[in-house]
Amino acid sequence: MRNVLISGVESVLGSYLAARCLAVYGDRVFCFSHEKDDVLAPDQRADFLIDLAREIAGDAALNAGEMRQRLRCAGGLHASQPGPGIAGIDIHEAWYLTNFTGVRNPAEAFEGVLSACAGMGAKEFNHVVFDAPGRAPADAQILRRCQAHGLRGRIFRASLILGGDGVMLEPGGGVLPRFLSTLHSFKAEIQERLPEYFDLKALRVAAPANALLNVAPVRLVSDVLVRVARADGTAGSSFTIASPENTTVEDFFDRVGIAYELSLLPVEASGDLNAVDRAFRERLKEAEEDADLYVAGGSLEFSAEAYAVAGLEPERAILNEQAQIEILESLRRNQDQALTARRRRAAELPARLEQKTIARDGAELNYYCGGKTGPAVVVLNALGQGLEYWYRLLDNLIEDHRVIIWEPRGTIAPPAPLNLNDQADDLEAVLRHEGIESCHRLGWCTGPKVALAFYLRRPQVVRSLAFLNASLKCDGSPEELDSAYERNVETLCRMVARQPSMAPAVRAALSPGEPSTPSKPEDLEEMSADVLALMNANLKASVLAPFKNDQTTLNYARQSVDFWSRDARPVASKVQVPVFLLSTEHDQVATPAASRAFAELLPWALHVHVKGATHYCFYDRPEFVAGMLRKFFADPDVFVAGQDAPLAGPRASTPRIAPPGAAEPAQPLPVSLESKSA
Numbered sequence: 001m002r003n004v005l006i007s008g009v010e011s012v013l014g015s016y017l018a019a020r021c022l023a024v025y026g027d028r029v030f031c032f033s034h035e036k037d038d039v040l041a042p043d044q045r046a047d048f049l050i051d052l053a054r055e056i057a058g059d060a061a062l063n064a065g066e067m068r069q070r071l072r073c074a075g076g077l078h079a080s081q082p083g084p085g086i087a088g089i090d091i092h093e094a095w096y097l098t099n100f101t102g103v104r105n106p107a108e109a110f111e112g113v114l115s116a117c118a119g120m121g122a123k124e125f126n127h128v129v130f131d132a133p134g135r136a137p138a139d140a141q142i143l144r145r146c147q148a149h150g151l152r153g154r155i156f157r158a159s160l161i162l163g164g165d166g167v168m169l170e171p172g173g174g175v176l177p178r179f180l181s182t183l184h185s186f187k188a189e190i191q192e193r194l195p196e197y198f199d200l201k202a203l204r205v206a207a208p209a210n211a212l213l214n215v216a217p218v219r220l221v222s223d224v225l226v227r228v229a230r231a232d233g234t235a236g237s238s239f240t241i242a243s244p245e246n247t248t249v250e251d252f253f254d255r256v257g258i259a260y261e262l263s264l265l266p267v268e269a270s271g272d273l274n275a276v277d278r279a280f281r282e283r284l285k286e287a288e289e290d291a292d293l294y295v296a297g298g299s300l301e302f303s304a305e306a307y308a309v310a311g312l313e314p315e316r317a318i319l320n321e322q323a324q325i326e327i328l329e330s331l332r333r334n335q336d337q338a339l340t341a342r343r344r345r346a347a348e349l350p351a352r353l354e355q356k357t358i359a360r361d362g363a364e365l366n367y368y369c370g371g372k373t374g375p376a377v378v379v380l381n382a383l384g385q386g387l388e389y390w391y392r393l394l395d396n397l398i399e400d401h402r403v404i405i406w407e408p409r410g411t412i413a414p415p416a417p418l419n420l421n422d423q424a425d426d427l428e429a430v431l432r433h434e435g436i437e438s439c440h441r442l443g444w445c446t447g448p449k450v451a452l453a454f455y456l457r458r459p460q461v462v463r464s465l466a467f468l469n470a471s472l473k474c475d476g477s478p479e480e481l482d483s484a485y486e487r488n489v490e491t492l493c494r495m496v497a498r499q500p501s502m503a504p505a506v507r508a509a510l511s512p513g514e515p516s517t518p519s520k521p522e523d524l525e526e527m528s529a530d531v532l533a534l535m536n537a538n539l540k541a542s543v544l545a546p547f548k549n550d551q552t553t554l555n556y557a558r559q560s561v562d563f564w565s566r567d568a569r570p571v572a573s574k575v576q577v578p579v580f581l582l583s584t585e586h587d588q589v590a591t592p593a594a595s596r597a598f599a600e601l602l603p604w605a606l607h608v609h610v611k612g613a614t615h616y617c618f619y620d621r622p623e624f625v626a627g628m629l630r631k632f633f634a635d636p637d638v639f640v641a642g643q644d645a646p647l648a649g650p651r652a653s654t655p656r657i658a659p660p661g662a663a664e665p666a667q668p669l670p671v672s673l674e675s676k677s678a
Contacts, residue, residue: 388539
């Protein structure tokens with residue numbers, strides 16, 4: 001029985017390689033991902049690989065318990081931390097899989113894996129670059145580094161990997177899986193704003209003219225890898241694994257379009273892209289998979305050598321039009337099922353939350369708790385808003401966080417209205433009732449002001465602050481930092497606060513109308529930016545909640561006027577915890593400029609701006625926002641320092657870091673934010 005170590009198992013090719021060694025060769029397999037925050041927990045990855053092993057072997061009856069005995073899954077591979085179940089075991093065969101865009105510091109990662117494998121007694125080292133462009137490889141240098149560590153090296157370069165037959169990880173760990181995952185999520189997001197958009201308009205992607213793709217099936221590539229690695233006389237050599245036939249980008253996009261039910265067109269000039277197309281390009285950059293990356297270098301040149309050594313026919317690597325469409329349709333069905341499951345789970349989240357009630361000022365405050373382990377995260381919702389916005393995001397957070405949330409009182413439920421200090425009182429009461437001595441605060445829209453008001457009272461309880469689309473408007477704030485919506489709603493709210501009889505008219509004015517649907521494609525071309533700015537159709541009823549009736553409209557107006565009388569700017573310099581601010585390009589409620597300006601006032605903050613997103617980004621893109629929050633809450637200091645913040649897609653402003661020694665023990669600060677007269 002061989003002991004096989006695989007680093008890069010989060011990729012589709014890495015998963016197939018591990019499952020093949022497990023099922024076909026009966027190896028003991030030790031799996032590691034390149035990232036410490038792998039998308040799957042070790043137990044989940046083990047379950048996935050066992051299911052995949054059964055598929056590869058074509059035997060659903062393979063003993064799962066016996067395979068689990070031979071399988072170990074862990075996080076990132078480090079020389080100082082070999083991982084559970086591997087200490088003291090000699091590794092016969094080590095694999096390091098990466099694609100040319102998949103690792104932040106490839107040279108450092110490669111050297112670290114080499115050192116770790118050598119330290120575990122490995123003798124064979126297989127370096128696999130998949131999704132490889134047609135560039136000259138640095139084979140000699142790689143083999144020299146292997147030799148320096150006492151390892152017999154072997155190099156493989158594989159073309160774009162497609163597969164595999166309905167099994168796909170999210171986000172996939174490869175160019176095409178990530179491209180398809182991004183396409184699927186982007187299409188779903190746009191359709192929740194305007195369902196018919198892709199019925200009327202193609203999605204265009206910038207790609208070089210006459211570009212070629214070389215696409216090979218993951219099942220066959222994984223088979224060739226193992227066969228060649230275990231053939232005599234292959235150490236010290238390099239091999240190319242590619243299909244004998246190339247596919248044009250245009251043909252491949254046609255096949256993707258058939259599978260994903262939209263028109264996907266390559267265009268040469270980025271100037272031919274409309275706002276929706278550009279948003280998709282930004283989304284690809286977030287996934288590090290802009291189309292130019294994998295076609296600009298040319299397709300990988302075909303060589304029959306690896307197939308000859310493996311004893312396999314090269315023609316088996318050819319994926320014709322129908323074969324590509326079948327695989328793509330299978331992947332799309334898998335993505336549909338996964339998305340449906342996530343949405344269903346989020347919709348069912350209220351039933352999984354524990355409701356608790358405390359007495360507040362002669363009334364009841366109901367709050368909800370989810371998650372049993374991990375750090376506490378207290379969510380501060382926007383004034384007048386329900387909890388529907390949060391369920392998708394919380395479904396992603398409660399697996400490893402203890403989350404507490406409630407609806408701000410004072411708009412709908414009596415007593416009304418409650419001012420900002422009352423909201424801070426509610427927060428303090430909840431924390432006292434839960435016995436929480438330290439937690440992270442997550443505030444949306446008006447919620448950040450409540451978080452700041454409480455921080456000034458009890459800074460020692462606050463570990464970090466995360467502000468999503470913060471509305472920090474106040475009396476006397478620069479007009480350019482206010483949105484058109486804020487200026488409009490201010491006029492109307494002040495009117496109804498002075499004259500309650502105006503509530504019906506103000507209520508009608510504040511209720512958003514139905515979005516108009518363009519009647520002709522040319523109209524849609526002109527309004528592509530407006531499509532991105534549209535509110536998710538699922539949220540309309542929630543957004544209208546403050547204007548349910550004349551009384552709630554009056555209450556909301558009075559709360560808003562009080563909210564604007566509180567200026568957070570003078571106290572920003574007193575906040576001595578890390579602060580993460582997220583703003584979005586198409587926020588119609590709170591301007592990105594306001595978040596950017598406030599970040600500059602904070603001693604210790606990082607501002608991230610997300611293109612193509614709205615005020616409800618955490619609802620539209622819950623996995624994306626949860627990923628950033630998870631990294632921030634895991635180590636706020638490192639995240640704000642920019643060492644673990646997003647590197648692509650969202651544009652991060654320069655962080656303002658508290659100087660060493662400045663973080664003295666926090667002292668009690670003023671009870672409330674500075675108030676100006678209304």
